[in-house]
Amino acid sequence: MSDAVRIAGLSAFPDVQPGDDLAALIVAGAARQGEAPDPFAQRPVIVVAQKIVSLAEGAVVDLAQVQPSGTAREYAGRLGKDARLVEVILQNTRRVVRLERDVLIVETQHGLICANAGVDQSNVPGQDCVTVLPRDPDASAALLRAAIGRLCGNQCPVIISDTFGRPWRLGLVNVAIGVAGLAPLRDYRGRRDRYGRPLHSTVIALADELAAAAGLMMDKREGAPVALLYGVKVAPGDGSAKQLQRPPADDLFR
Amino acid sequence: MSDAVRIAGLSAFPDVQPGDDLAALIVAGAARQGEAPDPFAQRPVIVVAQKIVSLAEGAVVDLAQVQPSGTAREYAGRLGKDARLVEVILQNTRRVVRLERDVLIVETQHGLICANAGVDQSNVPGQDCVTVLPRDPDASAALLRAAIGRLCGNQCPVIISDTFGRPWRLGLVNVAIGVAGLAPLRDYRGRRDRYGRPLHSTVIALADELAAAAGLMMDKREGAPVALLYGVKVAPGDGSAKQLQRPPADDLFR
Numbered sequence: 001m002s003d004a005v006r007i008a009g010l011s012a013f014p015d016v017q018p019g020d021d022l023a024a025l026i027v028a029g030a031a032r033q034g035e036a037p038d039p040f041a042q043r044p045v046i047v048v049a050q051k052i053v054s055l056a057e058g059a060v061v062d063l064a065q066v067q068p069s070g071t072a073r074e075y076a077g078r079l080g081k082d083a084r085l086v087e088v089i090l091q092n093t094r095r096v097v098r099l100e101r102d103v104l105i106v107e108t109q110h111g112l113i114c115a116n117a118g119v120d121q122s123n124v125p126g127q128d129c130v131t132v133l134p135r136d137p138d139a140s141a142a143l144l145r146a147a148i149g150r151l152c153g154n155q156c157p158v159i160i161s162d163t164f165g166r167p168w169r170l171g172l173v174n175v176a177i178g179v180a181g182l183a184p185l186r187d188y189r190g191r192r193d194r195y196g197r198p199l200h201s202t203v204i205a206l207a208d209e210l211a212a213a214a215g216l217m218m219d220k221r222e223g224a225p226v227a228l229l230y231g232v233k234v235a236p237g238d239g240s241a242k243q244l245q246r247p248p249a250d251d252l253f254r
Numbered sequence: 255m256s257d258a259v260r261i262a263g264l265s266a267f268p269d270v271q272p273g274d275d276l277a278a279l280i281v282a283g284a285a286r287q288g289e290a291p292d293p294f295a296q297r298p299v300i301v302v303a304q305k306i307v308s309l310a311e312g313a314v315v316d317l318a319q320v321q322p323s324g325t326a327r328e329y330a331g332r333l334g335k336d337a338r339l340v341e342v343i344l345q346n347t348r349r350v351v352r353l354e355r356d357v358l359i360v361e362t363q364h365g366l367i368c369a370n371a372g373v374d375q376s377n378v379p380g381q382d383c384v385t386v387l388p389r390d391p392d393a394s395a396a397l398l399r400a401a402i403g404r405l406c407g408n409q410c411p412v413i414i415s416d417t418f419g420r421p422w423r424l425g426l427v428n429v430a431i432g433v434a435g436l437a438p439l440r441d442y443r444g445r446r447d448r449y450g451r452p453l454h455s456t457v458i459a460l461a462d463e464l465a466a467a468a469g470l471m472m473d474k475r476e477g478a479p480v481a482l483l484y485g486v487k488v489a490p491g492d493g494s495a496k497q498l499q500r501p502p503a504d505d506l507f508r
Binding site (some may be wrong): 011015086167174186215246251 | 261376429497
C-alpha cells in the first residue's frame with residue numbers, strides 16, 4: 001500500500017454547550033469511533049470546526065439582548081437582515097470591505113476577511129442565539145492542543161477551521177483560522193524542480209489545504225465537527241494562522 | 255474503523271511528454287503502487303495536476319519562438335519578467351485584473367482569475383518552455399475520465415487541479431479547473447441544521463475541497479501529480495468547473 005493520507009471524521013459528536021471540555025469530547029469521540037488502539041499515537045492533525053470551539057468557549061450572543069445601533073439598522077435595511085444580527089457583526093468588525101445587495105464582507109478584529117464577521121446562527125442551540133468567532137483562534141488552538149496532550153500523552157497539531165467564501169469562485173471552502181503546533185505555510189522557494197530549475201513563488205497554504213481536506217468529512221447537517229488527518233507530512237513547530245493573512249500592504253484589492 | 259477518506263498519491267510518476275497517453279500512465283501508476291487488487295473498483299475521485307495534463311496535450315510553448323508585442327514588453331519592464339513569457343500570458347488573457355509590482359493577475363479565456371494566466375515554467379522539460387492551461391479543462395477531464403474508464407472498466411470522477419493564490423490569504427491552494435463526473439458544488443440550502451432551522455447560503459465548493467485535499471499529496475518537487483481519493487461522498491452526474499466561477503454580475507471586486 002502506498003503512502004496515503006487518511007481523514008477520519010468524528011461523527012455522532014455530542015451537542016457542545018458553553019463550558020464543555022472540548023478536549024475531553026474529542027478524545028472520547030475518537031475512542032468511541034474505534035480509532036484504535038491509541039488514536040493520537042501517530043500525532044494526527046486535529047481539525048476542529050470553529051462552531052464547536054465558539055460554543056465551548058461561550059462565544060455565543062443572544063440576539064434578544066442586543067440593541068442595534070443606527071448604523072446597524074441602516075445596514076440591515078439595505079441587506080435585508082436582522083438589525084440585531086448586523087449589530088453583532090459590526091461589533092466584531094474592524095473594517096467593512098463590501099456592503100452590496102445581501103452581502104456584508106468585513107475584516108474582523110483578527111484581520112480575517114469574510115462574510116458577516118463569521119457570525120452565524122446555524123447549529124447553535126437557543127431560539128435567537130448566534131456564535132461569534134473565538135476571540136483569539138490561535139490561542140484557542142494552543143489551549144486545545146495542550147489539553148488533548150494532557151489527556152492522551154501526545155502533542156498533535158491543531159487547526160480551527162471555518163468555511164469562507166472567495167471573491168471569484170462560488171461555494172465556501174474550509175480554511176484555517178487558528179493553528180497550533182505546525183507551520184501553516186509550506187515554502188518551496190529555493191528548492192529545485194525535477195529539471196533542476198529553482199522553484200519561484202511556490203508557497204503552499206498547507207493549513208488551508210488541511211482544513212479543506214477535513215471539510216470533506218464535516219457535513220453541515222450530520223455533524224462531524226472534528227476530523228483527524230493521519231499521514232500528513234507537516235513541519236512541526238510554532239505557527240500561527242496570522243501567517244496566512246496577507247499583509248495590508250500586499251492586498252491589491254484594498 | 256470509522257468512515258474515512260483515504261488519499262493515495264501516485265508518486266514516482268514518470269515524466270510526461272507531449273502525446274503521452276495520460277490515462278494509461280495513471281492506470282499503470284496506480285497498479286505499480288500496489289493500490290490493489292483493482293484500484294478503480296471503488297470509483298475514487300481522480301485528481302490530476304494541470305501541469306501533466308498540459309504536457310500530455312502539448313499545451314507547451316517554446317519561448318524561443320515567441321515575439322513579444324509592445325504591450326508585453328512594457329508590462330514585462332514593469333513586472334521584471336521575461337517579455338516573451340508576458341506575451342504568452344497575454345495571449346491567454348481575456349482581461350487584466352491587476353498589474354502591480356511583480357504581480358500580474360488576469361482573467362483567462364476560461365474565466366479563471368489567477369496569476370500569470372496559469373502559464374508556468376516549473377517542471378516543464380526544455381530550456382525555455384512553458385506550459386499554458388489546457389484549452390478546455392472540463393473537456394480534458396471528460397476525455398481522461400472516458401479513457402480511464404475504457405482501460406479499467408470503471409467511470410471515476412476526474413478533477414484537474416491547479417494551485418491558485420487568494421486575494422487576502424497567503425500561500426497557494428489547489429483548486430478545480432476541470433471537472434468530469436461529479437457535481438462540483440454541494441448545496442445544503444433548504445436542508446435543516448441539527449436544531450431544525452433551515453440552512454441558509456451554505457453551498458460548499460466540494461471540487462475545490464477535493465483538489466485541496468489531493469494537494470496534500472502533490473509535492474511540487476518529488477512529484478505526485480495524481481491522487482486517488484477514496485471514500486468521498488460525491489453526487490455523481492454531469493458537472494463543470496465553470497459552475498465554480500462566480501458570474502461577473504456577482505463579482506463585487508470587478
